[in-house]
Amino acid sequence: MNQPTGKKTGILIVNLGSPASPKTADVRRFLREFLGDPRVVNIPRLIWWLILNLFILPFRPRKSAHAYQSIWTEQGSPLVVFTRDLSAKLKARYGHEGLFFDYAMRYGQPKLSDKLQAFKQQQVDEIIVLPLYPQYSSTTTASIFDVFAAELASWRHIPSLRFISDYYRQPAYINAVADSIRLHWQNHGQAELLLMSFHGLPAKLTELGDPYFYHSQATALAIAKALGLADNQWQLVFQSRFGRAEWLQPYCVEVLGNLPKQGIKHIDVVCPGFAVDCLETLEEIALTNQDIFLQAGGESYRYIPALNDSDIHAEVIFQLTIPAQ
Numbered sequence: 001m002n003q004p005t006g007k008k009t010g011i012l013i014v015n016l017g018s019p020a021s022p023k024t025a026d027v028r029r030f031l032r033e034f035l036g037d038p039r040v041v042n043i044p045r046l047i048w049w050l051i052l053n054l055f056i057l058p059f060r061p062r063k064s065a066h067a068y069q070s071i072w073t074e075q076g077s078p079l080v081v082f083t084r085d086l087s088a089k090l091k092a093r094y095g096h097e098g099l100f101f102d103y104a105m106r107y108g109q110p111k112l113s114d115k116l117q118a119f120k121q122q123q124v125d126e127i128i129v130l131p132l133y134p135q136y137s138s139t140t141t142a143s144i145f146d147v148f149a150a151e152l153a154s155w156r157h158i159p160s161l162r163f164i165s166d167y168y169r170q171p172a173y174i175n176a177v178a179d180s181i182r183l184h185w186q187n188h189g190q191a192e193l194l195l196m197s198f199h200g201l202p203a204k205l206t207e208l209g210d211p212y213f214y215h216s217q218a219t220a221l222a223i224a225k226a227l228g229l230a231d232n233q234w235q236l237v238f239q240s241r242f243g244r245a246e247w248l249q250p251y252c253v254e255v256l257g258n259l260p261k262q263g264i265k266h267i268d269v270v271c272p273g274f275a276v277d278c279l280e281t282l283e284e285i286a287l288t289n290q291d292i293f294l295q296a297g298g299e300s301y302r303y304i305p306a307l308n309d310s311d312i313h314a315e316v317i318f319q320l321t322i323p324a325q
Ligand SMILES: C=CC1=C(C)c2cc3[nH]c(cc4nc(cc5[nH]c(cc1n2)c(C)c5CCC(=O)O)C(CCC(=O)O)=C4C)c(C)c3C=C
Pocket: 016, 017, 018, 019, 040, 041, 060, 064, 077, 079, 133, 137, 139, 140, 199, 200, 201, 202, 212, 242, 273, 274, 277, 278, 279, 280
């Protein structure tokens, strides 16, 4: 393993972030920051500013706050708590006087810039940033890069840097997800179909060069292959459509509504694009979409959790970020 050499490395895992609380005012503050990011919604600023302030921020926060309330825990938002606990596990297992682990959020708290400042105080020689998005997207990964670069722009002494832009091809990640699915099958049995659901994106981003669609396809194929699944035993879908534009297809909710008509009534659902469980998996996939499937005539629907703060996830991340000697 990595022995102390006098060199200091700081490893920062970064996730999307959550509102400070599931109250409407905090959700509004969060959505303003998130949806105001030009990486997330890339249309002319003035037009978007009007749409956001007139049609979205007066209404959406109340609806989203209800959704957040249904998954909020005593410790806070699942996304933040799992990310924090994963970081604590990395620190406990792999940290030493030359290797620091910490976590930050792109929106909300804790801030990426504060954590980079802390590494500066510790006089690290190298900073490794791992966005917790296995598949690269301009809307997520690049947005983290923007904040990372903006913070460093004011530093006099830039240390060595590594920004990990994706990890969907890494065998450690693919095998960890495949193992978690196999374990679920050992405990609960294997359903007729494994649905692999990824967060969606506006479809036009693919034409503009965002590789997320291909990264998602490659991930689903690799997991299906690792599990030895035949083509009719799994399907890839995209969830969480936002707004009226065309998003990546097939849409999760449409597929869920059609499967029972095609005679498929028992499904397992996994979300390999989410490193930790969050609103989009715990509320949308595990609650809302389960209802859609059962209402359409489905009989059993099981959500397979994300890797979260498991030992295996910490090991995957350590392998991805292991610093050069
Ligand atoms: C234009 C809108 C959005 C794009 C593009 C988008 C891409 C995208 N998002 C994730 C991961 C997450 N998104 C989450 C919540 C969330 N996403 C959007 C909109 C877009 N996402 C909204 C408005 C929200 C907030 C909730 C709501 O009002 O519906 C989350 C969960 C955060 C949490 O606190 O739990 C995650 C994670 C990815 C990976 C992605 C592109 C690949």
